[in-house]
Amino acid sequence: MNRKLIFFLVSIAYLILISYGLYSVYTVEATLRVKEPPKIKPENKIAIARTEIFGKLERPQVIFNHGKHEEAYKTEGCTACHPEKDGQVIFDFPMNLKKRDKTSVMNAYHDACIECHKKSAKKEKTGPVNCGDCHKEQERDLIVKHPKAEFDFYVHDKHVKKLKEKLGKDDCGLCHHSYDIEEEDEALRLVYEPGTEESCYYCHDLEKKRGPELKAIQNAAAQKGLSMRRASHQQCLNCHLKYQDEYLKKGDKEAVPTDCSKCHTGKYKTVAELEKVPRPDRDQKDKPFINIENSKMKGVTFDHKTHETYSRTCRSCHHETLNACNTCHSLTGKPEGNGINIAAAYHHAFSEHSCAGCHNKKKEDKKCAGCHHLIPAMDLETMNPKKETCAICHTGKKDQLPMPKPLSTAGLNQQKVKKEVEIKILEKEFEPSKFPHMDIINELVKISNDSKMATYFHRNLQTLCEGCHHRSAAEAEAQKDTPPNCKNCHMTAYDRQNLNKTTLLSAYHRQCLGCHEKMELEKGRKCTECHKAKPGDSQKIITMRNEKVVKQNTSIIINEWRPE
Amino acid sequence: MAGEKLETVEIVKEKGESPNIKNLGDFWNFLKKELVPRGHIATPFNIISLPIMLLGYVFIVLRLAYGLGKPVTNLNQEYPWGLWIGFDVVTGVAFAGGAYVLCFIVYVLRAEKYHPIIRATVLNGFLAYLFYAGAIVLDIGRWWNIYNPMIGNNFGVNAVMFLVAWHFFLYMLAALVEFSPTIAEWLGMKRLRKILGAMTLGAVIFGITLSTLHQSGLGALMMMAKSKIHPLWYTDFIPILYFVSSIFAGLSLVIFEGSISHKVFGHQLDEAHHKHYDDILVGLARICAVTMFGYLFLKAILLVHEHAVPYLNSAMGFWYLFEVIGFILIPCLMFISGAQQKNTATIKFAAILTMVGIILNRLNYTFIVYNWYVPLSEKYWPAPMELIITASIILTEVWVFRWMVNRMPVLRKPPAWAIEKH
């Protein structure tokens, strides 16, 4: 009897397990979806994980509220937790870290935090001392990431002006310095020489691979632990701390911030917003005449002043060195410039630092991309580029050419340039599509005239025609003044010799839709906008296309393919 | 059960009398006499099973008229194989594996201890193939082409399915030959009995070879579903797993089925047999335990070999571990303890657990962990009609089995003239 009871209970247990198992297996798909780790606004919090030392964490990371601690240590100041050296606060924590292995780092943190909490617990309400109160399980996967702070032209300008006001003169050396590695005396190595200012990233970006010369300086920075992050905190915050009290007394809380979120805003100014902001003055010429010795091409007058307003940082063209291009790039290439010669430095089609690269980038703008996505980028590889195109920049004159007149359709021959074109390729299925030829020309002219760059480079109306009437031979066109029709090259049927050749149907669709898509136009994306259905049986599209091709009925034919 | 008892009274009376069949007319008369039901008709089993069977037959007609899909089955494009293949065919064949294992033990290894149950087991195996594997006719969509692999015009000789189909067919023949002496005894055909008896060993060896191949072949069918079966279950060794598991699956069914027929047909057996029977069960339990241990070992190796260990910590991992521990390890231990204490109750319970485990295992491959990643709305579960048709097929098999056991010398001693030859 007893045994029977056991068997019965076991069976019940099995039944439950089977139903549970089946349920979980049948609903497993739902659990397959990846959960994104939660993100919180960083505010003034810091996630302490130190995975570079600990690897996989035993306990959850600690979300440390820095703001709260700042508040609590108002009187003591930063040095309550951070070490001080030569009158400068070093933003390290914990203070006395001797060794960088797992146990010592862990102990250092625990000592620093818990000791302090214990000590102050006698006097006032203070932080936790139990493990789980700092290492909170619910915060294990939390991501606290401060967005990069950007010291843009606006902030730079503000600093320059404020400091001049305070000190009575320009002193760029307060922030900008260079490192003289030849100098024997360690203390004298940091020097400042006006006109040699560079980006901080040049030496302090420890992750970037540099040439042998710079590598030594980079190593020196690395030895001191002055990564971009630590160097900028040390540089900025020490200065801010120095002037903060002064402003606080005046009641100006915002002027010299030390809160994380004040610099790490996550908001970045656009080129347009920065347009009016004056650029740093480093004795650069307004319109340098770029003329490379022994080069085959004529010199280029470059409007540096105007181009300054087109970018958000100096780095975007100059790398981090802020040197003139020919310092590192020569006709044959130099090791400093990674062997890239000057022609490539200016014309590389995809580089962010070259003229052509940046211009190509601009052509990806939705207004330009409609035509330009099909026009191959001009670079060194372009064989036999049109002379007129090159001549737009390579004038050989020290003065830049004046801005050309805006394009106009006024002189167009109304007979030759049709107002509207009817496309009848699918006329068996649909009413003819109406293509507003003239409207499109007008719109393109408007777009071109609206942009300074386009106005400068689109020298005549023909240039715009080539956006659609591509691959036309300019010389041939010039004689007849008619760009080629689509039909002249694209055939209505598949090319038997080359199935890949674009058929007329496909040429229309890809040209029209491609342009509309690239220009992100709302109009002209739906079938019905161009194709009005024709009454009748429009579903037999194959039979309609080619009456000769017998309509196949697979079921019959398959029946007939009995085994060979 | 009372009905069965009454029935046997008659049989005992008839025992020893062999019909004298000289021509076809005699045979017809004899068959007519035998087809007449004996004993009580209104037994609880009959009352429950008959409506289910009839309903099942109606649904079978429905399936033939309206096709395979809803409402008859829940099969869809994601799950081409459902209960009929997964349970009737694949599991049914695994359960029928007892026949070839016992034949191997009795005829090849000559372990005479197991001789008393061989006939029932072979009959069971044969009927399982005939009915469960026969259920494939219902499941295949274009059933009127079923002869194509045999006498068709296009042999896909490189297909695993081709092999399985032929082996099914040949094995049914072999099993029929193995069982045929019993039929000959029933009909009282002495000469035929002698010829068939001589053919037994050949049929047995042929049958075992075929079984080895198609038991594993059923596993090999799933080899090309590599991307669809969960990595915990998919290994390059599915055929071997199928073969090994068919051994203990078949023996478990022998234990389970034997214990039922012992209750139902117990009166057909003599005292000696009853005394022996526990001993037989213990022996079978030992074989089960050993093969299950081997299977477990293989599973463990494959788990590591296929780099599937990381999957264990998931819902699928639970299902896998539950299958391996709950239905292999635990029954294996129960078989061992049952065999040691000569406790048949434990052995029988373990056999039932093993059988449930095998059903789950085979269904896993056909639809539970097959396409495991599809959303719940596209998942397959058996439709009511599918279940009823399956039940009706099983019940029909049981009816045929009962009819044959009651009329042929399956459990009881063969007629005296046949024993001498043995």
Added chain:
Amino acid sequence: MDRRNFLKILGSGVAGAATGNLLTPGRTLAKETPSAKEFYGILVDTTRCIGCRRCELGCAEVNGLPVPDISESKNENLLKTIRKTSDTQYTIINRYETEKGKIFVPKRCMHCNQPGCVAACLVKAMRKRPSGQVTWDLNCIGCRLCMISCPFDIPKFEYNKAIPRIQKCNLCYDRYNNGVLPACVEVCPTQALMFGSRKQILEEGKRRIAANPDKYIEHIYGEYEVGGTSHLYLSSVPFEQIGFRKDLGTVAYPKYSTGFLYAVPFIFVLWPIVMLGINRATKKSKEDEEHHEEKEKH
């Protein structure tokens, strides 16, 4: 079917191709007969597809399937869900929202070089034609193992018919034999589909990638997947984002079952010998047997 009829079809295909009266698919075909040793396939450029579903319409027309409604309003709703090919649709278009915007992906049978479905078929109803098409024939018994063995879930079964068929794209095999392009290729308004020999389309795919390195990702789906397929796909985003499986491996699917098939003859020969041997070895001498029987009688 008789041989003559088949030859007629074949002949007309050859004739059509040779005379060039009909639209012939490509130079190679024009020179060679339909029994060419080269596989033909389609290069699908997903960056060109505009999701108009005309291929679905053309396919349905040619294959006698229910004609889909491809009107604009219908498309918008329909494309919200990711569809699969079905027993009434050989080809379908899906829309995926990706980092590069909406991408339309036509899906149909991949026509593997070594198809799992063909290897699985026990009556050779599924066949890989010498010219690359994977077709289905009426001697099928409906076991549906092809559906299980297909890594792309392509063969579909007509569950709700008393006389069901397996339905799948056959790359317009009949049209191919007549020297005509597959229906979907013919009606595609943007040439997102390019028909050609596998070599041609592979070359063309590689050329497009090389010419537009920032437009395409450097991978042709189907070049190596499951041992290579006759349908090749180009994409601008990683293929898993547009509903392709990346875990299928590069091993041809039939290879997975060859291990078992190799073992069969060995077992078939060795196993009976071993068993017969054991049987002989365990045979007891006459005296033993008598002794045993006596024992049994007791």
